[in-house]
Amino acid sequence: MNAKADDILTVESIEVVYDNVISALHDVSLTVPRGKIVALLGGNGAGKSTTLKAVSTMLQGERGKVTRGTITYDGVVVGDQKPSDMVRLGMVQVLEGRRCFGHLTVEENIIAGAYSRKLSKADIQTELARIYAYFKRLKDRRKSQAGYTSGGEQQMVAVARAMMAKPKMLLLDEPSMGLAPQLVAEIFNIVRELNQNEGVSILLAEQNTNVALRNADYGYIIETGNVMLHGAAESLLKDDKVMELYLGISKEGRKNFRDVLREESQSHAAIHHG
Amino acid sequence: MTEFLFFFEVVLAGMLAGTMYSLVALGFVLIYKASSTFNFAQGAMVFFAVLAFVGLMELGLPFGVAFVATALLMVAVGYCTERLVLEPLMNQSHDTMLMATIGLGFVLEGLAQAVWGVEVRRLDLGIGDFPIPWLVDNLGLFVSALDVTAGVVAAALIGTLALLFKYTKMGLGLRAVADDPGAAASIGIPLKNIMLAVWSAAGIVALVAGMLWGARAGVQFALVDLALKALPVLIIGGFSSIPGAIVGGLIIGVTEKTLEVYIGPYFGGGIEGWAPYVLAIFFLLYRPEGLFGEKIIRRV
Structure with a gap:
């Protein structure tokens, strides 16, 4: 598999180990075509966050390491760069749990996102106006201390802050976490607008399979550190296994992917024997 | 009237001493804000900085040159600390960082004494430690010129930062970190x-604090312990707050001076040394985050 020029990100069978012993990813490969939204789906502990952090090099801060495979971002092999290097190359990660600077105001949070760029005071105002056009709600709250805004507003602050770095690629980790459905919809609408109007490519990790696939172009399902299934978002939405396991459209209880595959192979075997 | 004037004098002296505590506490706050680590080496940095300054003055350098050179030396100390101590320990627990700062303190103390010797030096800033005549004549106030200078310098430095x-x-960026x-x-x-x-910044604050303390008490090893007076200041003001360091310093200064003057005689004097710690214990019991400590903002 060779990295194509129209893919902004290529991850080729990476393995990630924490603290030299705990294996978090076994074999994950994925590509993000330029200008597209790709969803990374799976339950808790499946390895979604680890994959994003491997790509953004935030793993270093958690004593994790890519021990096998390669990551290529925009023609650059990702190795021992620092997160600040990746930001300068145009890749910004929005961490899980929003992680606003609670004691800073909403506007200070957003301005902090431009730290890596050399902007004059006037440039910053122009950029702020550009960002507020997407996040109208934040403009009204710009003088509030970020720690006291609602969960949805904090998620918007986190995305707005990342957009101030003028990224070519955004990594979003669980933007829907703990938010009411209408807020989730509002945030995903903004993400789609940013994707279409600013041309930013997006890799997003989500547990909310339904919302993620409805907004993404392509999806990968990972479980216990391996990619189990991938395909175009519409086809995944119609896939029986996905419907049963991740969209809860089934009368049976929740199982994991492996069980479904095992059941399938057993029924195949039964057919052959019969 | 003279009774009240005397009380006012005591409070004023306390506040002026307090600004110096604030200044030392500010050095701690800076580093605590950026790395959530209590920098035990701050006292040693105060001692190291002022000893280096006096050492350069003894070589015949003029005041301004010696000050700038020492400030640059403290930047270099900061750079080496970042490179040799903090960077290799990045992502380690706060306990590890705390132990590292204790070690750094010993290194700086030893280094300073190895280079400049152990005897007590005098530091003359050209400002006498005697009452300002104008205040005595016009208001009947006995306030030391050195105290006033120290207070003004400390306040200006804190305000600038x-x-x-x-x-x-x-x-x-610092507030974000x-x-x-x-x-x-x-x-x-x-x-x-x-x-x-x-x-x-913490190194330069240490230098200024060391110069002000050193001019009063002599440049000596005891400065290291004096700097630990910042601990009650931080408990009262909050470890991560600049306004807290200022107000905490003033409260400690005023409390210890008034207690010393009015209650001290019943204890045989010398309560300045421990009164701040008693006050700090009350704060720990009733308001552990300090007056201005940043409350942990938590949404449920």
Whole structure:
């Protein structure tokens, strides 16, 4: 598999180990075509966050390491760069749990996102106006201390802050976490607008399979550190296994992917024997 | 009337002494904000800085040159600390960092004494430790010129730093790192540069504090312990708050002076030494985050 020029990100069978012993990813490969939204789906502990952090090099801060495979971002092999290097190359990660600077105001949070760029005071105002056009709600709250805004507003602050770095690629980790459905919809609408109007490519990790696939172009399902299934978002939405396991459209209880595959192979075997 | 004037004098002396505590406490706050670590080496930095300054003065350098050279030396100390101690320990627990600062303190103390010797030096800033005649004649107030100078210098330095944090890019970066280093890294704020800036600022604050203390009490090893007076200041004011360091310092200064004068005689004097710690214990019991300590903002 060779990295194509129209893919902004290529991850080729990476393995990630924490603290030299705990294996978090076994074999994950994925590509993000330029200008597209790709969803990374799976339950808790499946390895979604680890994959994003491997790509953004935030793993270093958690004593994790890519021990096998390669990551290529925009023609650059990702190795021992620092997160600040990746930001300068145009890749910004929005961490899980929003992680606003609670004691800073909403506007200070957003301005902090431009730290890596050399902007004059006037440039910053122009950029702020550009960002507020997407996040109208934040403009009204710009003088509030970020720690006291609602969960949805904090998620918007986190995305707005990342957009101030003028990224070519955004990594979003669980933007829907703990938010009411209408807020989730509002945030995903903004993400789609940013994707279409600013041309930013997006890799997003989500547990909310339904919302993620409805907004993404392509999806990968990972479980216990391996990619189990991938395909175009519409086809995944119609896939029986996905419907049963991740969209809860089934009368049976929740199982994991492996069980479904095992059941399938057993029924195949039964057919052959019969 | 003279009774009241005397009380006012005591409070004023306390406040002026308090600004010096504030200044030392500020050195701690800077580093605590950036790395959530209590820098036990701060006292040693005060001692190291002022000893280096006096050493350079003894070589015949003029005041201004010696000051700038020492300030640069403290920036270099900050750089080495970042490179040799903090960077290799990045992502380690706060306990590890705390132990490292204790070690750094011993290194700086030893280094200072190895280079400049152990005897007590005199530091003459050209300002006498005697009452300002004008105040005595016109208001009947006996306030030391050195105290007033120290208070003004400390206040100016603290004010400058507070403005830098509020209005510069570096200040914004520091406040962001103080809130969430991981999130700060994720948007490309270089933690190393912020650390370097903070340690340099703390080094320069240590130099000024050391000069003011040294002019009063002599440049000697006891400065290291004097700097630990900042601990009750921080408990009262809050470890992460600049206004807290200022107000905490003033409260400690005023409390210890008034207690010393009015209650001290019943204890046989010398309560200045321990009264601040008693006050700190009350704060720990009833308001552990301090007066201005940043409350942990938590939404449920």
